[in-house]
Amino acid sequence: xxxxxxxxxxxxxxxxxxxxxxxxxxxxxxxxxxxxxxxxxxxxxxxxxxxxxxxxxxxxxxxxxxxxxxxxxxxxxxxxxxxxxxxxxxxxxxxxxxxxxxxxxxxxxxxxxxxxxx
Ligand SMILES: [Zn+2]
Ligand SMILES: [Zn+2]
Numbered sequence: 001x002x003x004x005x006x007x008x009x010x011x012x013x014x015x016x017x018x019x020x021x022x023x024x025x026x027x028x029x030x031x032x033x034x035x036x037x038x039x040x041x042x043x044x045x046x047x048x049x050x051x052x053x054x055x056x057x058x059x060x061x062x063x064x065x066x067x068x069x070x071x072x073x074x075x076x077x078x079x080x081x082x083x084x085x086x087x088x089x090x091x092x093x094x095x096x097x098x099x100x101x102x103x104x105x106x107x108x109x110x111x112x113x114x115x116x117x118x
Contacts, residue, residue: 002027003039004112012071021071025112041115045105048114049075051090052083066094068101075108076100 002009007024018031026048028040042048049068067074067083068090074083076098092102 009037010071023070023072025108026070027112042112043116044114045109046091046093047089048109049090049101049105051086051088051094052080053086054078055082055084064096065098066090066096067098068105074098074101075104 001007002022002024004027005022005024007022009020009022009029012019012021020029020031020037021027022029027042029037030040032038049070051066052069052074053064053066066086067076067078069075069080069083069085071080073079077100090101090105091097092105
């Protein structure tokens with residue numbers, strides 16, 4: 001269970017470290033050598049989510065909206081399979097940023113501010 005928001009954790013199928021994530025607050029946990037599950041600090045807002053574009057741009061009128069992606073879906077609720085990951089972080093300051101994702105991201109950042117310094 002997530003120590004921050006109490007939501008159940010999901011194990012990510014990644015090579016290497018055993019990583020768990022929380023869909024509630026986007027916390028990330030990594031299994032330590034001693035068996036403990038340690039939460040990583042929340043990154044700054046513009047390094048917290050990957051950016052993704054719709055797999056079918058026509059559906060968005062040809063405009064390349066950028067969504068913020070968590071592990072299971074985008075912050076605005078689009079399935080991960082329906083978007084293509086871009087090679088940069090999502091930023092609310094990007095004029096193409098999805099408005100709904102921005103609203104959700106703002107809420108989460110306000111509730112769980114960055115814990116890492118720059
Ligand atoms: Zn959580
Ligand atoms: Zn979105």
